[in-house]
Amino acid sequence: MPKNAGASNKPKNNLIEYSGEKFTLTGGLSADKLTLSINAESIAGFDGKITAGELAAVLRQDIPHELLDFAALAHAAHELNAGRKVASLAVARGIAPVKGRDSKLLLLVKHLDARDKKGEMIDLRYAKRFDNIKENTIVARIYPPAPGTDGKDVLGNPLLASCGAALKIKTDNLLSLESPRGTESFSRIVALSYGYLELNKDSLSLKKELSVAGDVDFHTGDIRFIGAVKVSGSVMKGFSVIAGDDIRITGDVLGGTLQSMRGSITVGGNIIGGYTAELVPGEDLAHVPVARLTRLQRHRDQITAANHVRAEIIDGASVSAGGRIEAGKEVRDSRFRTHEALLLPRGSLISGKVHAVYGVEAESVGTEAGAHVQINLCRDVESSRSFDDLLYQLDAHAAAENLLRLYLGAYADEHAQIKQLASRERQRIDELRKKLLQVQQSRTRLEQERKDLLSSSSERPEAKVNFLKVLHQGVQVIAEGREFCAQESIWLKGTLKINADSGELTVGQYEPLNVKEQSNVCKSK
Amino acid sequence: MFANQNNPEFNFGAIDNRFLAGSVGLLNPREPLTLPETAVLGQGLSFLREHKVGAVVITDAHGKVVGIFTERDVILRVALQGLHIESALKSVMTIKPKTIRMTTTIAYALQLMSEQGFRHLPIVDDDNIPVGIISVKNIIDYLVRTVTGAISELAGSSEP
Incomplete structure (x- = not known):
């Protein structure tokens, strides 16, 4: 049943007015001209049939054929034939335009x-x-x-x-x-x-910079961003910030991990190590059992920057920097690798291990109690973690070779006696000897790799250890195969470096480090 | 110590397993080829052949996704079934296919493909209008390009 025209389609003006023998009809357009509605009634006294076609013929003079609704016209004809009037019936519809899709x-x-x-x-x-x-x-x-x-x-x-x-x-x-x-x-x-x-x-x-409100913790999760990262809080234990550019932490790094692929790391507060919970306070690295130290040393560096690292206090952390490492107050129980220098012009290097190409400068180095400090003045290659890994592998190979030789005893070098063993024993010894050979070959390759790396390193600058107030007893400095160990505290402003004449590490008048430029150390809180 | 200091992509590419958490949009999926739902089988087959694609998205009069017709449909529903080329494409297409958004993770897309056996996934916008399509091959190609690029960067680095 076709729908009658709704109120909105009531004819506004009579477009069509028809009066014939059978019926009268008026038609009007809706306001939007999309609908034609008709009023019709049959002529009084007319008994014949009115058809939809006759109604359409009247409308077709003004309305295109394809727009006529023949079902509605059929309904109108039915109503008229039943003697009823037709009022406001929509019998023709246009096609509404469709607005184009927005960009x-x-x-x-x-x-x-x-x-x-x-x-x-x-x-x-x-x-x-x-x-x-x-x-x-x-x-x-x-x-x-x-x-x-x-x-x-x-x-x-x-x-x-x-x-x-x-x-x-x-x-x-x-x-x-x-x-x-x-x-x-x-x-x-x-x-x-x-x-x-x-x-x-x-x-x-x-x-290009991600500024993070608050701490990096369970709420935020780890942060990995290709640009620079700025954190207004601290980085909590177990969480990491890895950034392509600089990292700036307003608070502290409490056991978290930071890595800057191309930039510097600046910590407004302190860097507290991620693995120091395993170190007994006061324990120095030299006396930690080898197996445990090995495991600790294999821990990934906690703080790694392509350029500089700055903090107030660094405690129990492992830090690697392509540039310099600066601390405002002190560093202790930490491990540093820097392609430039470790700088504490107003602070103390209390304990830890340092690999530095240009050297170290601190107000005080070591403690009166003889806390362990080892400073390695090395080439750029030697200050890298990968070189350290290589040395570790060489040590592991040496240990493995020693163990195998211990087990093999005389059979390690004398093959003739193996033939006298029972077959089962002989097989076991043969396997161990093969293993020993593999370890020796692998060690030879690693040795060669070490030599190649060392020969590829840049020319060494004149590295120094500068102390602005005191160099305490027990501080160990290693450079070019030479070793210096302070027998007693030296209370003066001086420089420890390789003497050009004697070739030995000696203490002399203070000379600034050869680092290209020195930036301001971060200010105290 | 610091390989590729000047390469901003180091450690943010496929070597890092978080690469799969990136959006599918990072693969820059191509616009999908579409046919209306009134198309017939012959049109669908010609379309796949002419454009050398494995899938065509079927849309309704409003441009919204209603189905997908793939080479797999050809094998499972068309071949050896004796269908006339004038048969409605609607009768052989996959109706209401699984779709994803541009910001869907690569990992999720891979999971859908793996667990539900899809080889193609249409990408739609908020109005369910197709804006892209990805296939297993697209993801593999992207992985290969990124991984080999990252590996060659590592191998060529001057790490001491």
């Missing part, structure tokens, strides 16, 4: 919403995962507005459709808008650098 922004990567920020800081308790964007990554597509589909009114006149709305999106200078390529229907937004994508209402920007 659309489609993000290809997970972004950070500016609403998850507190000022410039991101609260990672609420912000969702975001993607690390690399240079030349296509981060978004902009689909252009689509043209609409034209319609026609009930009289057959065209009704033009409006095109979709264009998108207004602003991008910063680290994002580039590129035209569609080939058969693509969209423009691309390409990252010109690296970072994370931030969407702020109608603005897209690429941020």
